[in-house]
Amino acid sequence: MPLLQNDFLKRIAEEAAFITSQTTGASLLDLQQNIVLQRALMWSLEVMGRAAQHIEHTFRQKHATIDWQTLISTKERLEKEYSYFDLNFVFTACQPIPNLIIEIEKIVNTEENANKQ
Numbered sequence: 001m002p003l004l005q006n007d008f009l010k011r012i013a014e015e016a017a018f019i020t021s022q023t024t025g026a027s028l029l030d031l032q033q034n035i036v037l038q039r040a041l042m043w044s045l046e047v048m049g050r051a052a053q054h055i056e057h058t059f060r061q062k063h064a065t066i067d068w069q070t071l072i073s074t075k076e077r078l079e080k081e082y083s084y085f086d087l088n089f090v091f092t093a094c095q096p097i098p099n100l101i102i103e104i105e106k107i108v109n110t111e112e113n114a115n116k117q
Helices: 004-023 028-033 035-054 059-060 068-080 089-094 095-117
Strands: none
Touching: 004 035, 004 089, 004 095, 028 035, 028 089, 035 068, 035 089, 068 089
16 A cells, blocks of 8 residues: 555544544534534544545545545535534534444555555
8 A cells, every 4th residue: 555545544544533532422412512622523524534535546446335425525515614514414424433443444454464465
């Protein structure tokens, strides 16, 4: 796996881990009452989308278990709605993140094993 691909995957994984650490057990009300958490989650979602955009198309096709387009479109939606943030959207976008971490770990392990052979 080219170094840059791995860097982008690691960045997505780092942001996903942060989101998971901040949202596990949290409710929509918790998010609504915490502006720092709102901004942090939105930033992390945007960073994940930017990193996903840099993943090569062929690599995304090879690893279609990840919904790359949703990562990218989430970023785009957050960028377009800078004057109004739909916290329901942000909260919902964070729900599948723990599964994303698992999928990225599988990809990294698969790619590292393939490179060893």
